[in-house]
Amino acid sequence: MTISVLDAMHLDGRTVRVRLQGSQISDVQTVGGPARGVILPLPVDPHVHLDKAHTITRCPPADPGLFGAIAAMAHDKTHWTAQDLHHRMSLALTDAWANGVRAMRSHIDWGSVDAPLAWNVLGEVAQDWAGRITLQRAALCDLDLLGDADHGPAIAAQVARSGGVLGAFVNCHADLDVKLSRIFALAVLHGLLLDFHVDEGLDPDARGLDSIVALTARHGLAGRVLCGHACSLSIRPQDEVRRVLDAAANARVALTVLPTTNAYLQDNLPGRSPRLRGLAPMQEAKSAGVQVLLGADNVRDPFFPYGSYDPLDIHRQAVFAAHLEPAAWVHAITSSPAQALGLTPGLVAKGQSADFIVIEAADWPDVISRPRASRHVFRAGQNWSTPS
Ligand SMILES: [Zn+2]
Numbered sequence: 001m002t003i004s005v006l007d008a009m010h011l012d013g014r015t016v017r018v019r020l021q022g023s024q025i026s027d028v029q030t031v032g033g034p035a036r037g038v039i040l041p042l043p044v045d046p047h048v049h050l051d052k053a054h055t056i057t058r059c060p061p062a063d064p065g066l067f068g069a070i071a072a073m074a075h076d077k078t079h080w081t082a083q084d085l086h087h088r089m090s091l092a093l094t095d096a097w098a099n100g101v102r103a104m105r106s107h108i109d110w111g112s113v114d115a116p117l118a119w120n121v122l123g124e125v126a127q128d129w130a131g132r133i134t135l136q137r138a139a140l141c142d143l144d145l146l147g148d149a150d151h152g153p154a155i156a157a158q159v160a161r162s163g164g165v166l167g168a169f170v171n172c173h174a175d176l177d178v179k180l181s182r183i184f185a186l187a188v189l190h191g192l193l194l195d196f197h198v199d200e201g202l203d204p205d206a207r208g209l210d211s212i213v214a215l216t217a218r219h220g221l222a223g224r225v226l227c228g229h230a231c232s233l234s235i236r237p238q239d240e241v242r243r244v245l246d247a248a249a250n251a252r253v254a255l256t257v258l259p260t261t262n263a264y265l266q267d268n269l270p271g272r273s274p275r276l277r278g279l280a281p282m283q284e285a286k287s288a289g290v291q292v293l294l295g296a297d298n299v300r301d302p303f304f305p306y307g308s309y310d311p312l313d314i315h316r317q318a319v320f321a322a323h324l325e326p327a328a329w330v331h332a333i334t335s336s337p338a339q340a341l342g343l344t345p346g347l348v349a350k351g352q353s354a355d356f357i358v359i360e361a362a363d364w365p366d367v368i369s370r371p372r373a374s375r376h377v378f379r380a381g382q383n384w385s386t387p388s
Helices: 065-077 084-099 119-126 153-163 178-192 207-217 238-251 258-263 283-290 311-322 328-331 335-340 364-369
Strands: 005-011 014-021 023-030 037-041 044-048 103-109 134-142 167-170 195-196 227-228 253-257 292-293 354-359 373-378
Touching: 037 364, 044 227, 044 311, 044 335, 065 258, 084 119, 103 195, 119 134, 134 153, 134 335, 153 178, 153 207, 167 178, 178 195, 195 207, 195 283, 195 335, 207 227, 207 238, 207 253, 207 292, 227 258, 238 283, 253 335, 258 311, 283 311, 292 311, 292 328, 292 335, 311 328, 311 364, 328 335, 328 364
Parallel strands: 005 037, 044 103, 103 134, 134 167, 167 195, 195 227, 227 253, 253 292
Antiparallel strands: 005 014, 014 023, 037 354, 354 373
């Protein structure tokens, strides 16, 4: 369906009329009065795991928490084939497409020196989806593997050849600083972006984030390093948290918060309600000047058995979990991840491609209140939504 005018749209705190000409936005005019729809740029998800997607029914974890999920996944992984990976990744992207996602960065487990099958399959899937959803691949190695003086260089060279992002799981490892220093040296050598899973637990002694921030500043990699999770910040002393967040802001290390997976995995003990939610202090991070992003992380797998690659659902979960003002955090699923991933900002503005979501709601509190409000996904001026 082709539409040329969208009247009474809520955009960044004002009511506007959006005119379309073909695939472009030809005008955005403030009109005042109440809004009938909320408009936002197409979202970007900076942190997912497409290799693990849609495995939950065949490998439910025997034990709760992060390490129970890792064990369940390790068993399932032995059955992964190119066909299985391609099928599950395509299911995930079909959901993301319907939800309006325009770009995603997927971590891929990388467990030995040679690139895993899933890395290559996602490369093929990215070609399938080219022009629809932009896909980035990030290697997810254990710090002991990528930080190994013999193995790390071979992995980094393969990641560089395939245009990927280098990354590691970092959590209270022995010789953490030495291994991280080697990874940073490899990133500088190959000009690679870095993306870490860091301090994903509730150990008050976890200091991976502190080390990554210091190394980012030392190597001058401002704007090139992402840190996901940082759950331990939720239980560390406030003065320490303030110091590391200030340092992260100065070094321009961005923080990705994954509210659904953290709430599901942290403080997860059988027969007992959780007391600790493992959510990084995102309000304090933003106040300190850290760029904060929101991601889905795991979907329909042992790490999180629910979800559908819907950034608006993640935004809604974060609003509740972290007591956020909804409108003030829309950027965490749109412009902030776009910038962190090196993409165009994707604005709803004159001269931009007509790529946006319209939700039939009056404002952001209304969007949060009525998750079933109709949503229309426009790509290049065409409404791709299924009529309800
Ligand atoms: Zn993750």
